[in-house]
Amino acid sequence: MTxxxxxDVGGTFTDFAxxxxxxxxxxxxxxxxxxxxxxxxxxxxxxxxxxxxxLKPKEIVRFGHGTTVGTNxxxxxxxxxxxxxxxxxxxDLLEIGRQTRPKVYDMHQDFPKPLVPRWLRYEVSxxxxxxxxxxxxxxxxxxxxxxxxxREEQIDCIAVCFLHSHAFPEHEQRAAxxxxxxxxxDVSIMTSSMVYPExxxxxxxxxxxLNAALLTVMxxxxxxxxxxxxxxxxxxxxxxxxxxxxxMSAAYSRQYPIRSALSGPAAGxxxxxxxAKATQEPNIITLDIGGTSAxxxxxxxxxxxxxxxxxxxxxxxxxxxxxxxxxxxxxxSIAWIDRDGLLKVGPESAGAVPGPACYNKGGVAATxxxxxxxxxxxxxxxxxxxxxxxxxxxxxxxxxxLAEKLSMSREDTALGIVQVASSVIVKAIxxxxxxxxxxxxxxxxxAFGGAGPLHAIDVAKDLGIxxxxxxxxxxxxxxxxxxxxxxxxxxxxxxxxxxxxxIFEVLNVAKSNLSMRANDWFAAESVDAKDQRxxxxxxxxxxxxxxxxxxxxxxxxxxxxTALALRAEFDKAHEVAYGYSQSxxxxxxVGMRVKLAGILSKPPLPKTKAGSVxxxxxxxxxxxxxxxxxxxxxxxxxxxxxxxxxxxPAVIEQMDSMLLVFPGDTAKIDGxxxxxxxxxxxxx
Numbered sequence: 001m002t003x004x005x006x007x008d009v010g011g012t013f014t015d016f017a018x019x020x021x022x023x024x025x026x027x028x029x030x031x032x033x034x035x036x037x038x039x040x041x042x043x044x045x046x047x048x049x050x051x052x053x054x055l056k057p058k059e060i061v062r063f064g065h066g067t068t069v070g071t072n073x074x075x076x077x078x079x080x081x082x083x084x085x086x087x088x089x090x091x092d093l094l095e096i097g098r099q100t101r102p103k104v105y106d107m108h109q110d111f112p113k114p115l116v117p118r119w120l121r122y123e124v125s126x127x128x129x130x131x132x133x134x135x136x137x138x139x140x141x142x143x144x145x146x147x148x149x150x151r152e153e154q155i156d157c158i159a160v161c162f163l164h165s166h167a168f169p170e171h172e173q174r175a176a177x178x179x180x181x182x183x184x185x186d187v188s189i190m191t192s193s194m195v196y197p198e199x200x201x202x203x204x205x206x207x208x209x210l211n212a213a214l215l216t217v218m219x220x221x222x223x224x225x226x227x228x229x230x231x232x233x234x235x236x237x238x239x240x241x242x243x244x245x246x247x248m249s250a251a252y253s254r255q256y257p258i259r260s261a262l263s264g265p266a267a268g269x270x271x272x273x274x275x276a277k278a279t280q281e282p283n284i285i286t287l288d289i290g291g292t293s294a295x296x297x298x299x300x301x302x303x304x305x306x307x308x309x310x311x312x313x314x315x316x317x318x319x320x321x322x323x324x325x326x327x328x329x330x331x332x333s334i335a336w337i338d339r340d341g342l343l344k345v346g347p348e349s350a351g352a353v354p355g356p357a358c359y360n361k362g363g364v365a366a367t368x369x370x371x372x373x374x375x376x377x378x379x380x381x382x383x384x385x386x387x388x389x390x391x392x393x394x395x396x397x398x399x400x401x402l403a404e405k406l407s408m409s410r411e412d413t414a415l416g417i418v419q420v421a422s423s424v425i426v427k428a429i430x431x432x433x434x435x436x437x438x439x440x441x442x443x444x445x446x447a448f449g450g451a452g453p454l455h456a457i458d459v460a461k462d463l464g465i466x467x468x469x470x471x472x473x474x475x476x477x478x479x480x481x482x483x484x485x486x487x488x489x490x491x492x493x494x495x496x497x498x499x500x501x502x503i504f505e506v507l508n509v510a511k512s513n514l515s516m517r518a519n520d521w522f523a524a525e526s527v528d529a530k531d532q533r534x535x536x537x538x539x540x541x542x543x544x545x546x547x548x549x550x551x552x553x554x555x556x557x558x559x560x561x562t563a564l565a566l567r568a569e570f571d572k573a574h575e576v577a578y579g580y581s582q583s584x585x586x587x588x589x590v591g592m593r594v595k596l597a598g599i600l601s602k603p604p605l606p607k608t609k610a611g612s613v614x615x616x617x618x619x620x621x622x623x624x625x626x627x628x629x630x631x632x633x634x635x636x637x638x639x640x641x642x643x644x645x646x647x648x649p650a651v652i653e654q655m656d657s658m659l660l661v662f663p664g665d666t667a668k669i670d671g672x673x674x675x676x677x678x679x680x681x682x683x684x
Contacts, residue, residue: 003059004603006482007042008066008264012291012332012352014041017479019603026606028476030656033352039225046232057233064482066241066264070257073217074313080156080216083120087163091121097202112314115213122146132168140178147182157188157212161205167494169193188215196319203318211258218257222250241267244320246488261312264478265295265324269304271481272446275471277302278605278672283443289451291332292349294425297324298432320490325432329424331369331451335417337405345421357398360391366402368421370395374414376622377454378658385655422458448474453659472673475656487598489521492591499587504558510592518596527598539590540570548590549573608673624662640669
């Protein structure tokens with residue numbers, strides 16, 4: 001028997017999804033996170049399965065892991081000590097950046113201070129021109145002097161970032177060799193051409209520094225995790241979820257920890273895509289609400305969008321990542337009153353410790369979770385099937401403090417908190433849909449996370465969405481998504497050239513270079529030939545443009561005809577993206593990319609095991625809006641019959657989440673266990 005485990009560590013809860021393919025069985029578990037040592041909760045959960053469900057350690061062959069260690073370290077600036085060596089004249093680039101403000105109308109907010117202070121940034125004489133010609137040779141004696149100084153600084157890593165090294169990395173590579181020869185073996189040397197060799201030096205330098213800052217943090221965490229996992233007898237080494245979707249080995253994660261910085265939300269999107277495909281629902285907007293944030297993403301024709309630039313903890317990051325828009329509107333998000341006297345929610349969160357007031361772990365601030373308890377949307381007795389007690393009196397005390405300042409009733413204040421949180425989420429969804437040419441009413445809302453189903457109906461109605469999907473285990477979908485992921489890597493080959501009649505030669509050279517690097521990755525990750533997949537694309541733009549479009553192509557050698565066909569595909573893509581194309585304008589090739597995948601076996605998607613009779617287990621009063629308190633029947637989800645329609649209002653309880661069906665809406669459980677809610681009050 002083989003066992004696959006997916007574990008996702010969030011800010012409030014740690015989630016487990018365990019699949020036993022031979023038995024077509026899935027086991028689930030959820031427990032509070034341990035923020036100071038995230039691996040403690042992982043080991044607790046692992047021991048639970050080994051003892052309670054009698055799993056044998058050697059039967060566990062896959063261990064997928066989504067982590068927030070890197071993200072939290074950057075936010076809290078609890079990272080390694082990094083020095084930077086750069087081309088002469090560029091030591092202040094990290095602070096100068098793009099000379100834009102984080103918020104156009106906020107004159108006081110500034111970008112975060114660089115992770116490398118100015119006194120640890122060193123310049124060295126060297127210059128490689130944009131065409132690859134050496135303008136100034138690398139001054140190696142100067143590098144040795146820098147190494148002598150840095151030996152006294154007790155640094156963890158040196159980031160080497162030179163101008164034009166994305167295309168011509170020779171100076172960076174030689175500088176790294178010299179520094180390694182003159183520094184302690186405990187000091188890591190990281191070049192920008194190693195991390196992600198793209199042009200735009202500010203973003204490339206920033207990404208390299210972020211990666212360098214996380215090297216010691218992630219290595220220490222993975223060393224501790226793998227050691228403690230091994231103590232349980234489990235031999236499977238953890239594989240880490242990537243921001244761009246898919247998994248990477250622990251060794252690869254140690255070298256490139258920045259790739260795991262947004263891994264949890266990415267796993268949830270992949271889990272939603274997997275389930276949506278099974279239900280033949282290709283166009284969905286995902287809504288993942290956990291304890292700290294609400295993460296939204298849009299999937300058109302079943303494919304999640306990928307972006308190559310975003311910010312992390314205020315710093316620019318240039319790496320492929322699933323297009324997930326995160327806002328501070330989670331269950332633990334704190335409600336507060338701004339200087340203008342208006343109620344606000346988030347982005348500050350109570351997290352797992354001290355947590356919402358009703359958790360009785362020391363939290364005193366009113367949170368979204370406390371508001372849902374007051375409104376009857378969450379039970380006022382316990383969560384996690386009785387394993388976590390809820391104190392309504394503490395929630396009332398926290399909400400009452402806000403209510404007094406707002407001169408509102410307790411119930412209206414609680415409803416206001418929920419509505420403000422929902423409006424923040426609606427704004428986030430509009431940013432990835434309406435602002436990019438998509439009508440959200442043409443999509444279904446796929447809600448998951450522990451709190452996603454609680455807010456799904458409010459959000460859907462504000463957006464005109466008519467159908468809501470809630471998977472069988474919404475609070476554990478991110479962990480479940482790890483079970484269906486493959487090993488993945490993204491490689492890029494910069495190759496700036498005019499798209500003329502001989503461009504096919506340049507394309508073939510770039511493709512040859514990438515193919516060699518791809519073969520090296522497959523070999524390093526021990527991926528069999530039958531399990532290897534490659535997706536190729538070229539970055540093209542009209543001459544004079546500042547941004548490019550990625551155009552997919554088949555894995556074949558180029559000739560003049562196929563190169564012209566690639567150009568024609570670019571014109572079509574530009575028309576779709578920007579509403580026009582210019583077939584007579586010159587085009588530039590910026591670079592080439594390949595996405596590699598090592599296909600792993602996927603556990604089957606289990607069919608639902610449901611009850612035969614729709615029977616409530618009780619009722620409680622629930623607020624569905626202002627002055628809309630309704631005595632509402634409560635159902636256990638696993639007892640609801642398949643394909644039987646029932647009308648709201650209804651509260652549906654399960655171990656990992658709480659679901660609401662509003663009055664006037666109709667719901668049913670499909671054959672895959674998804675709860676499908678058709679909104680009767682959605683506007684046409």
